[in-house]
Amino acid sequence: xxxxxxxEWALHCCAILAGLPEGRYLSTKALAxxxxxxxxxxxxxxxxVSQASLVETTLGPSGGYxxxxxxxxxxxxxxxxxxxxxxxxxxxxxxxxxNPCRPAGFCDTKPCAVARVMWQADEAWRNTLRGVRLxxxxxxxxxxxxxxxxxxxYEWVLKRAG
Amino acid sequence: xxxxxxxEWALHCCAILAGLPEGRYLSTKALAxxxxxxxxxxxxxxxxVSQASLVETTLGPSGGYxxxxxxxxxxxxxxxxxxxxxxxxxxxxxxxxxNPCRPAGFCDTKPCAVARVMWQADEAWRNTLRGVRLxxxxxxxxxxxxxxxxxxxYEWVLKRAG
DNA sequence: TCATTTGAGGATATATTATATCCTTAATGA
DNA sequence: TCATTAAGGATATAATATATCCTCAAATGA
Numbered sequence: 001x002x003x004x005x006x007x008e009w010a011l012h013c014c015a016i017l018a019g020l021p022e023g024r025y026l027s028t029k030a031l032a033x034x035x036x037x038x039x040x041x042x043x044x045x046x047x048x049v050s051q052a053s054l055v056e057t058t059l060g061p062s063g064g065y066x067x068x069x070x071x072x073x074x075x076x077x078x079x080x081x082x083x084x085x086x087x088x089x090x091x092x093x094x095x096x097x098x099n100p101c102r103p104a105g106f107c108d109t110k111p112c113a114v115a116r117v118m119w120q121a122d123e124a125w126r127n128t129l130r131g132v133r134l135x136x137x138x139x140x141x142x143x144x145x146x147x148x149x150x151x152x153x154y155e156w157v158l159k160r161a162g
Numbered sequence: 163x164x165x166x167x168x169x170e171w172a173l174h175c176c177a178i179l180a181g182l183p184e185g186r187y188l189s190t191k192a193l194a195x196x197x198x199x200x201x202x203x204x205x206x207x208x209x210x211v212s213q214a215s216l217v218e219t220t221l222g223p224s225g226g227y228x229x230x231x232x233x234x235x236x237x238x239x240x241x242x243x244x245x246x247x248x249x250x251x252x253x254x255x256x257x258x259x260x261n262p263c264r265p266a267g268f269c270d271t272k273p274c275a276v277a278r279v280m281w282q283a284d285e286a287w288r289n290t291l292r293g294v295r296l297x298x299x300x301x302x303x304x305x306x307x308x309x310x311x312x313x314x315x316y317e318w319v320l321k322r323a324g
Numbered sequence: 325t326c327a328t329t330t331g332a333g334g335a336t337a338t339a340t341t342a343t344a345t346c347c348t349t350a351a352t353g354a
Numbered sequence: 355t356c357a358t359t360a361a362g363g364a365t366a367t368a369a370t371a372t373a374t375c376c377t378c379a380a381a382t383g384a
Contacts, residue, residue, distance in 0.1 A: 001165050003252050003280075004371065011276045012257055027330065036260030041373050047332065059330045060381030076279055090165050095174055095197045113299055114173045117238055118165075121290035128283035137275055166342070189359065203344050209361065221359045222352025 006045035007083045009037055013046065014079055017055065018071035018134045025057075027064035045083055052082035070135070077129035089125070090118035168207035169245045171199055175208065176241055179217065180233035180296045187219070189226035207245055214244035232297070239291035251287070252280035 013031050020026060028046055032039035046065060049055050054074055055065045067074065092115035111119075175193050182188060190208055194201035208227060211217050216236055217227045229236065254277035273281075 001163050001246055001251055002249070003163050005253075005255060006371090007252070007280075008255060008257065008276065011280075015276065025330095029330090034260075035257045037257065038373065040375075043331075044333095044373090050331080057331055058381070059332095059379080061329045061383070063330045063381065065331085076283075084163055087164070089163055090169070091167075093167060093170060095170065095199065114170065114177065117291070117294050117299075118169075118173075121238075121287045124290040125283045125287035128286040129279070132279050137279075168342090187359095191359085200344065202346075205360075206344090206362090212360080219360055220352070221350080221361095223354070223358045225352065225359045227360085 001089065003080070004083060006041075006048070007080055009035065009042055010045045010049050010079050010083050011076065013042075013065075014049065014054070014067070014074065014134055015137050017065060017067050018074075018138065020066055025062060025064035025066050030064070048083045049079065052078065054078055054082055067134075071138075072133050072135040074134040075130050076132045076134075077126055079134075080129055088119055088122045090115065090122060092118075163251065165242070166245060168203075168210070169242055171197065171204055172207045172211050172241050172245050173238065175204075175227075176211065176216070176229070176236065176296055177299050179227060179229050180236075180300065182228055187224065187226035187228050192226070210245045211241065214240065216240055216244055229296075233300075234295050234297040236296040237292050238294045238296075239288055241296075242291055250281055250284045252277065252284060254280075 012035060016031065016034065017026060028039055028043045031037075031046070032042045035042075046055070050057055050065070053068055056068045057063070057065055092112050094112060096112055096114075174197060178193065178196065179188060190201055190205045193199075193208070194204045197204075208217070212219055212227070215230055218230045219225070219227055254274050256274060258274055258276075
């Protein structure tokens with residue numbers, strides 16, 4: 001069970017967008033070149049993020065993506081679920097219902113105890129992701145990314161954006 | 163990102179084995195019929211559990227599987243990792259290293275902040291699974307499974323086992 | 325007006341993984 | 355001896371992830 005690489009791409013792209021100057025957009029092309037990713041396929045990830053209303057888009061030259069909300073109001077979970085979907089990572093096929101000696105009505109009401117534990121773990125995973133905002137990435141967690149590097153990166157990426 | 167159905171199968175099979183009378187074994191055949199699962203494929207899941215040393219096996223008639231440790235010493239995580247492996251659910255491909263304006267040495271030491279958050283969530287997931295023992299499944303969580311059903315189930319499955 | 329750039333999304337191709345079955349082998353017990 | 359078992363290799367099929375190409379309509383700037 002491995003997350004799609006598109007999750008990683010979407011997270012890094014949103015991190016870049018989080019520092020974008022007001023009123024600017026970044027195109028798929030610029031984001032793809034900046035991260036060394038295949039443009040066409042990255043586009044699919046950005047479309048997912050767009051469908052989740054985490055970013056706004058505009059067309060034409062100087063068009064592209066920008067965050068739809070402040071980075072403090074976008075969590076990791078928002079982005080992960082935009083790409084991976086909201087479905088739980090464990091699906092209960094209710095195989096205990098195949099128990100040949102179960103009485104009538106058994107398994108019709110409560111979900112399986114196994115499934116409940118697995119879903120609880122799934123929730124713990126989501127809760128962690130829900131607790132980290134895009135703004136934390138730079139503020140709390142970004143200490144290994146010197147500000148001047150970010151500055152240079154933006155200059156580069158904005159230059160590519162025209 | 164969905165867990166393999168083999169995880170579900172392994173968990174349910176271990177739950178059955180947890181109540182097995184001392185000295186008995188249950189075969190793949192009995193466990194497959196009891197759960198209505200394909201015998202050959204379930205065998206692969208049980209092999210994974212066996213390789214993780216969670217169960218002991220013996221050959222021949224009346225052979226099969228039994229737990230290698232008391233149910234209180236086997237966690238959900240043990241079983242999940244036996245089938246899914248211990249690899250983290252998020253892999254960092256270090257795409258920030260493709261940043262064309264990064265200085266030399268950047269990205270060579272610390273892991274990416276994005277990856278650290280994703281790994282933290284992964285740990286939260288594993289910690290939950292680590293906190294639930296096989297014995298909890300019957301004791302704490304098994305309230306929706308009346309003991310007489312379990313009793314009947316074992317009679318049935320043991321009868322099939324010969 | 326018109327050429328260019330953009331995101332959205334459909335169609336398709338390939339690679340990887342999950343699911344499933346079949347077979348052989350060696351060990352076990354009746 | 356003989357049936358039964360787990361282990362594991364080989365193989366086949368289905369589902370999914372990865373990747374590319376194409377068209378379309380909207381936006382931009384000359």
